[in-house]
Amino acid sequence: MSTPSIPERFIRVAAWLTLGAALLPLGGCAVAALPCRLTAATLKIVPVVGHAAATPFDMCSSAID
Secondary structure, three states, X not given: OOOOOOOXXXXXXXXXXXXXXXXXOOXXXXXXXXXXXXXXXXXXXXXXXXXXXXXXXHHHHHHXX
């Protein structure tokens, strides 16, 4: 007995719609600053040097806003 699978095309469309819905509330500047914010948040996870390494990316997002 095989289980019905979800077509890959449907999953891809659903992923794009979810991403679009998540970015919709953000303003123009917030969308531009998103890569800087994500990079900074990711770097802050690294122990000891994370916050120092994230400082330029925090300043980047602040400058865009």
